[in-house]
Amino acid sequence: MKNFALIGAAGYIAPRHMKAIKDTGNHLLAAYDPYDGVGIMDSYFPSARFFVEFERFDRYLEKLKYDEKVPLDYISIASPNYLHDAHIRVALRRGADAICEKPLVLNPWNIDALERLSEETGKKINTILQLRLHQTIIDLKKRVEEAPKDKIFDIDLTYITSRGYWYYTSWKGDVTKSGGIATNIGVHFFDMLAWIFGDIQQNTVHIHTHDRAAGFLQLERARVRWFLSINEETLPEAIKAKGQRTYRSITIEGEELEFSAGFTDLHTRSYEEILKGNGYTITDARRAIETVHQIRNQQPVGLKGDYHPFAVK
Template structure:
């Protein structure tokens, strides 16, 4: 049984980590979050120590270390811009680290962390859950069997509604979240990289407060992508079902079914990590390069091969006042 600490226990993704720690037969001994609404911990680890101040959490971890209570893993679920710092904390504490995506916001952060990882003799792992999804594994196999010279045409659409709270939170601050492409798209770019190989070109067509779209060319794929957090972009047929999320990937016009099967992917990721087979920080590099370039590239507008939803009318920022 391994001992875990969790940074960011009140976050949206934290319950999946709590579930994964529990289901892999391990224990959480300490957690921290500046927000104290963490009653979810009662369902998993009611006896774990909890802190709202990082300094007290830090002191507690140090006390455990000096009392010869081992800390094996630190799981990081904090806001994106804090990942770098919290990974460093985990390594300094003598633990391996499991960090949510995006592992960092900039490619050079990977270089610096890899140096510290080497010095520490501990490992940095990340959650690349789509690489564990049965439909994506099957897709990768299909592409491999199709031969190295075949190039596929992909349309990726991910529409996941967010309310006005989003823009007040750290997620609405591009300096903290990296923007829409980073915050909700990074795992898709990783999946595309994993299946279709090195990226060849990266064009941004639209990039506003509530949507981003562009064209990516990989060794074996031409990808038109569109991401949005605006409910109005969701097809009416999906709205009529009472749903607020729409996810679609087509390859050469054929839909790839992967709407389900997401609930256990974090547990599968943890199982792989605990066997020493998990994905390390180096595996994230191409996806981080892609989102960094999207964030720092001027949108060219509706020119070239763009996703059809780019034609949707642009929306005002909800905080704009006439």
């Protein structure tokens, strides 16, 4: 049984980490969040200690190590994106491996610094990239691998996860904290696309606003028109009619694969792989971090060239 601590315990995704720790037969010793709405802990680890001040959390971890000789194997990190690298350093310096939410960091140079610390401490940094564990995506990767090696696929990727006005008020709406929507939400599919279709050769952004982004990617084995939105008005009419607010779809050579469902257990699946030593590492995360950094820092060209049909919405 491995011992865990959790940073960012009061947030939306934290219960998925608690569940994954429990489902994999492990134990949560302590959790930290400056906000104290963490009653959900009772459903998973009622005996875990909880702190709203970092210094007290840190003192407790030291006490476990030196007074009680209790090992701490992992620190899971579900805090806002711009704090991830600092929280990963807390884990590694304390002698634990890190399991950090996506995006691992906001900028490529943050990865270089973490790589140095990982080498220095001998501790591992794992990240959550759960699209790589989604069955529809695994099947698609297999299909591409089995196709003739010179085949270049035509892809439309549509990724709509509707959010209310709260999103813009929260840290998620602040580009300096979340990286903006292409980083906070898009990182999943940029990682997935390069994982399946190979390195990015051209990266054009057509539009990029607070609630949507669209662009074109030339990958080794695909031409991809992509559209990302958090505005429900951009959902296809048929999806709206079903009352569905999330629409994740990939059209490959005209054939649609919808993968909106199938996400609920993927944090547990991610933990299973991490515990077996097969977690996604800092090296796996780098390519998508570079891609979203480029997208964040380039001027959209407007509706020119090969753009996704939803870009006109």
